[in-house]
Amino acid sequence: MNPFDEDRHGEQEFRPELIEGVRTAAIALKDDDSDFDALLEGIGDARFVLLGEATHGTHEFYRARAALTRRLIVERGFTAVAVEADWPDALRLNQYVQGQGADPDAMRALDNFQRFPRWMWRNQEVLELVEWLRAHNAARGKDSPQVGFYGLDLYSLHASMREVVRYLAARDPAAAERARHRYACFDRYGTDPQAYGHATAYGYADTCSNEVLEQLLDLRRREVEGVLEQDALFYAEQNARLARDAEAYYRTMFAGRDESWNLRDTHMADTADALAEYLGRRHGNPARLVIWAHNSHLGDARATQMGDQGELNLGQLLRERHGRETYNVGFTTYSGSVIAAREWDMPGLRRRVRPALRGSYEALFHAVGMPGFLLRMEDLGEAGSGLRERRLERAIGVIYAPHSERHSHYFHADLPAQFDAVLHFDLTSALHPLDRDAGHEEEDAADTWPFGM
Structure with a gap:
């Protein structure tokens, strides 16, 4: 018996026509420069492009956001990367990428990020993007608008x-x-x-x-x-x-x-x-701004259980204020590994992400049978009505609590109303922290699937 059957009690299997409809609309990711061509076409002239994440510690999410950010800067003239980070910490990075300040390299420029969770920004994936931003600005010269890096949080x-x-x-x-x-x-x-x-x-x-x-x-x-x-x-x-x-x-x-x-x-x-x-x-x-934050901040709250309870969020507010000039992209995964802490202010560990609960959007996308794909909501066709039936959606922040997976990490949502597009990576891996006290393999087998149930 699958140890998750108790958590999945009452969920329904997916209709074959729904799976096939999503498969038909999905655009396979081939891990090359053309992966985001259709996404850039959908973004069009939007000035606020919101790039989410289903966890705060997944390599594929950071890598895809960085690749898309580079293309938006080079091909669409975006001049700011604004992230779910504190303003003064990000401002030190901003000085570095614009060739200002005293930091000799990106590693030193990241030193202000000392508050939990440090791995969220002090990681190899961000380091590489920051170095690219600095090189891009240097190549453009001081007479051209410089791309900046800014924090949005408080x-x-x-x-x-x-x-x-x-x-x-x-x-x-x-x-x-x-x-x-x-x-x-x-x-x-x-x-x-x-x-x-x-x-x-x-x-x-x-x-x-x-x-x-x-x-x-x-x-x-x-x-x-x-x-x-x-x-x-x-x-x-x-x-x-x-x-x-x-x-x-x-x-x-x-x-x-x-x-x-x-x-x-x-x-x-x-x-x-x-x-x-x-x-x-x-x-x-x-x-034009590229904004990085968790799906829970960027997916329109009005399409979620949290919105029903009175919450609003960044994605909803920007849509209300700027309409079609806002384009938001959600990210999902079925299973893999992630950097996350067991409790607040504890070290980030490399931890196993349980397979998504039956009946969830993530489980549906797993059933499509593609390692990774882009799904633009404008392409849904006949699959649209089935996807708009509210389903479970997973959100892992800086803490992962697998023993209370359903209660701690799932909520009901209408995903096509939340996002303009979704990038799904079926099997994901943990990002790469820069600090020695983060990224170690979790030692407690009782906290990982399928043991300890």
Whole structure:
């Protein structure tokens, strides 16, 4: 008896015509430069191309996103890569890829990524993309728009406050002192922003919301001249906006998942819009962004169980704001290996990904019998109605909990409404972390399939 039969109880087999319909619409991946021709055709003139991932630790997802990103930059003139990472950490990489800063190589430029999970950005796949971006910019020359690398997330409360002060200290000591005084509101909570969130959410202390807002407004009133100073002010303003949003995020963490999730994804959407607006003015034409984040952030939340429960996300917001100028691509896998931790703030291990649950989209795509394929929703034809029946979809983040697979990693979704296209890799492998404390083979056999059930 298959050890997953209990988890799969009640799921239905797929109709043969559905499998054949997906097989007919699918475009096989051949692992060459032509793999994404049809995807680029579907993307057309979109300015926001969203590239997802079903896990935060799969080599094939990172490799495909990097390959597609390179083609979008070279063939379609995209000038920004914006990722699910903190703004100040990514900004150091941005300086490196644009030939600025003091870092001698990409490995050193990645040093700011020290917060869990480090492997998510400190990996060989990202390293190679960063080196390519730097070489591409150097070949284009300083007179051409440089491709940048930016972060969209909001976890860097303290790092962003330090960057605001550092920016002001070099230009306006009095303004820097005002910023220090405002941000000192957080000092009593130490370096853990969750301690601040807990104390303020339960009324044990006053919030710092006025202070972070005042500092943001103060920066927005500044006027500077020259391209480099305009860039520096924009970067500082984004850090100040991050501090404002992070303060609210950590406060709402204790009010419920939906509220904090919505605030975080709204921040990412607002950052993408601010970046696009600024780069558009900077370069004199509408900016085009490639955005990397998890499927759960980029697939339209309105087509999912989470949306039914009140969650929104980055993909939904960009679709609502920009319509057909947004094109989002989901990624799926049936089984393989992944870098993921057992619990929060634990090392990332190379772990076995269980075969997808029966009845899920991933199991359906496995039944198609192709090692990898592209599925554009516009090509579905007769398979469309069958795919639009809500099914289970898997999401593995930085933590993988195989013992509670169904509860922890699956939700119901209408995949054709979530994404404009999907890339499926049936058997995947773990990405390659740069740090010695990540990527080791998991030793606990009880946590891997098919043992320990």
